[in-house]
Amino acid sequence: IMDNVSVVTVFTLSGLSGIANYRVILFVLTLLCYCVIWLVNLTIIVTVIVDKSLHEPMYIFLCNLCVNGLYGTAAFYPKFLCDLLSTTHVISYAGCLLQGLMVHSSIGTDFSLLALMAYDRYVAICRPLVYHSLMTTQRVCIFVCFAWLTPFSLILMSTITTATSRLCGSHIQRIYCINWLIANLACSASVATIIIPAFNYTFYFGHAVFIFWSYVHLIKTCQSSKENWNKFMQTCVPHLFSLAVVVVSFLFDMLYMRFGSKEIPQSFENFMAMEILFIPPIINPLIYGFKLTQIRNRVLNFICGKSSAFILKS
Template identity: 85%
Template structure:
């Protein structure tokens, strides 16, 4: 009981060895965050403003890009502030809020990718009933439940972690996550084993559903050149996005639980940032380059603005 005290702030130790290159790291991080906003906001605005893109596939893509902005907003502003600060601490409430947003963003990512796989499955394997199954109303309901389920799972995890008695305030990372907070508990708890298991099962179930749908997609596309064209244009970016997310998170989770502490801190920080850097940039870029309608709309907008600027000059 002597070690138990009221925790008001947590110390983030991931930035302890960056004194010599703080400014460079700040500039690079700010640049990456600006790129994330630029590419995701471009897709979101394009889909919202162009009525011809108000189809299920593009609405799901818009939601995926919005989720990328939502998740990174919990990390980059605080990280940029810490890079210029001499003390790297976060408030008790701020730590749990950051963990909740990061975790729920990941869960929503898997939910939205599963919905996108279902949309492609219906469009290619059951084209005759596609418009009756994937109405705008049903799409909105599916997106709503995708977010609600993700929020509920992580809300339960966060609440369960928040009621623990903590015997420490040192988090060996550059941001807060529930698993590391649970590690500070004075005794073993359900929050560290059972609650995360539900989240992992949820994400794993979504991945299994995606692969199941792709088995049927590939079987269907083998017999038709037209379906194979649809598959290559719309499914390849989706499969790439899923692979990037799964590999990034799996690599990070395995390292967090079994990794060696002898790895340089800079390498540890990159591995911790990987799923907050690569998927938010690669997802909109892959879809933007691969989906013809979005690519043409963006290029037409850029060319139109360039022509108008030259005309005024």
């Protein structure tokens, strides 16, 4: 029985070694960053929920993208902030698995929601006559459920496989836990720890192919009509930008994690680890907030209304 049970109960995180002199500054900057992430995402979420005119598929998917941003960052920032104020940087075995599950499933949900947004734009622009019959409220709810549950289920299988491996180490060279690094600590590699991640990567590569195919058709369709081209520039450009941010952040992190040099400074390693949990959660709501006219107008009207009320009271 003991062959399949890990004796490791606590992991040591090595990413924060040598930051004693900058601990307070890093804590303040990280806390500020986390507050900004909450502010920009919560602004979009509340705007979409409160304004009934925004209860359309595109804005519902955007709202879920922002909720997912908060979900993914919640797995990292609170623990990281505690570590910045602590002299010992450890995490429990169960906490490490949970953190890996949340971070990985958040990235997967990002790809799923971006694929849904690409499909929504494809139907809206390339097949406008059947848009309302295809994107019904019931179907949108099913799409959203699949976008959340499928990545979570896939990563859960990978996490369970990792959890059943016997570990021969407890030192993780990173500022947070991910499944790949935990699996590397296993005494011996199992077939499941190779096949399941490979399937997951293939599955989300399929998402990328689908999004690329959607945009090839979108661009072809929009070139023939000025009205469609304006619609493309208004609603599809922010989606493309968000997609590029997520893909580039993910690829940089994944490639560096597997092929990075040992000679790279620890501070740069920490940035590479953080950027997938820093750049997309801030950039996505900002680019949509600025580019989508309805979102921008609702937010500006709310801010102006509150400012006017404050000035009149004072």
